[in-house]
Amino acid sequence: MDSKFYENNRAKLSKYIGKGEMAVLFSGKAPKKLGDESYRFTPLRNFYYLTGIDRQSFIYIIYRAESGIRDIILIEPYDEVEAKWTGAAMLPDEVIRISGIENIGYNNEFKSVLDNIVNENGINKIYMDIEDNAKTPEGMSEMEYNTFREKYNIENIHDVFGELRLVKEDCEAEYIRKAISITKDGIYAMMRNAKAGMYEYEIEAHFDYELKRQGVRDFAFTSIVAAGHNGTVLHYSENNTRTAENDLVLCDVGAQYKYYNGDITRTFPVSGKFTERQKQIYNIVLEGQQLVIDSVKPGIEFKRLNEILKEYYAVKLREIGLITSDEEVSRYYYHGVSHSLGLETHDIGRRKEGLIRKGMIFTVEPGLYIAEENIGIRIEDNVMVTDTGCIVLSADIIKSVEDIEGFMAGNKND
Numbered sequence: 001m002d003s004k005f006y007e008n009n010r011a012k013l014s015k016y017i018g019k020g021e022m023a024v025l026f027s028g029k030a031p032k033k034l035g036d037e038s039y040r041f042t043p044l045r046n047f048y049y050l051t052g053i054d055r056q057s058f059i060y061i062i063y064r065a066e067s068g069i070r071d072i073i074l075i076e077p078y079d080e081v082e083a084k085w086t087g088a089a090m091l092p093d094e095v096i097r098i099s100g101i102e103n104i105g106y107n108n109e110f111k112s113v114l115d116n117i118v119n120e121n122g123i124n125k126i127y128m129d130i131e132d133n134a135k136t137p138e139g140m141s142e143m144e145y146n147t148f149r150e151k152y153n154i155e156n157i158h159d160v161f162g163e164l165r166l167v168k169e170d171c172e173a174e175y176i177r178k179a180i181s182i183t184k185d186g187i188y189a190m191m192r193n194a195k196a197g198m199y200e201y202e203i204e205a206h207f208d209y210e211l212k213r214q215g216v217r218d219f220a221f222t223s224i225v226a227a228g229h230n231g232t233v234l235h236y237s238e239n240n241t242r243t244a245e246n247d248l249v250l251c252d253v254g255a256q257y258k259y260y261n262g263d264i265t266r267t268f269p270v271s272g273k274f275t276e277r278q279k280q281i282y283n284i285v286l287e288g289q290q291l292v293i294d295s296v297k298p299g300i301e302f303k304r305l306n307e308i309l310k311e312y313y314a315v316k317l318r319e320i321g322l323i324t325s326d327e328e329v330s331r332y333y334y335h336g337v338s339h340s341l342g343l344e345t346h347d348i349g350r351r352k353e354g355l356i357r358k359g360m361i362f363t364v365e366p367g368l369y370i371a372e373e374n375i376g377i378r379i380e381d382n383v384m385v386t387d388t389g390c391i392v393l394s395a396d397i398i399k400s401v402e403d404i405e406g407f408m409a410g411n412k413n414d
Helices: 003-014 045-051 080-086 092-099 107-121 142-151 158-164 170-193 200-213 228-232 276-295 304-319 326-332 401-412
Strands: 021-026 032-034 059-065 068-075 104-106 125-128 154-156 224-227 248-253 264-269 361-364 367-370 375-378 381-385 390-392
Touching: 003 045, 003 059, 003 092, 003 158, 021 045, 021 107, 045 059, 045 158, 059 107, 068 092, 068 107, 092 104, 104 107, 170 200, 170 248, 170 264, 170 361, 170 381, 170 401, 200 224, 200 248, 224 228, 228 248, 228 367, 228 375, 248 375, 264 375, 264 401, 276 304, 276 361, 276 367, 276 375, 276 381, 276 401, 304 326, 326 367
Parallel strands: 021 125, 068 104, 125 154
Antiparallel strands: 021 059, 059 068, 224 248, 248 264, 361 381, 367 375, 381 390
């Protein structure tokens, strides 16, 4: 992204910061794994949304002074010894180039910098980013936060970011498109190589290899590669079961590109051919997905999409004798049809989804899960809302019965 993107995001945030107020955001720190080893670092997304910086232990401060909005970013001091072990710290010139923030300080001076800003500008409220169900902001221990709270008047700003990030800019959409494109290649690699008798993790390995081959550093989420009965378990991720001849394989997967995510599900027969019953259920799900996609447009309620799907299922599942009352739909479909997508797979802003707006990007993922028949089917695409409807960003990933069988037949005969 160009630094102008982050400057624009900071300008949006500044409208929520009044006289005598400031916001403090942390980039985060990789949690400890074992001994002297830590998990891979990934930046806290609201910090990244404002700065474009993906380094640990940085702090961004924005406040309203008498002369207007001012800000500063606190970075790690250069440490020659540490540089030999883990690499050099990011230097001020690079921080300025990426973020467009010209006022630079150092994170070991955080408390004194904060006190000076508070005292010089009459700050009486500090906004901090505290995620749902969290006790403290990421980047502060509970003890540090409690001490901080004793000294300052703290208010949570997390929901503001839900509003800011809900509608995507074109540059964000392009990153999501790229993540989807890489995800497509990974899905095709799984379909191309899947054979009955393989373990789920063997199929998954083809997805992993394709993403790594294209330089993906992190996945959007833990991959779900679920065969047979496992496909009826929504968040199954053990991926350690051997596939059988007539199994369907439900693959809910996503690549991450420059911290933006794709989230795609495809369900295919491991042997390359759907049974008649599988085909029947699959086509109901596929038709339901298209009905929801056709219903997407600005101004309708986000939650209405799920209602449309359930109303459709109530009719179709009666027709095939699977249910006798509307209430029974929940026995075979028990999740929402859509969630926002962006810097997080289940993107921030759930309480802001309300009415659908132009520029929103979200999933459309109907499913049917018939545990007694070992049939689990989900079909998931990613859409972006336009003036009058939506664009399916993942439209070129095959999903019809005929296309899947044709693709797999061609590759089985290689």
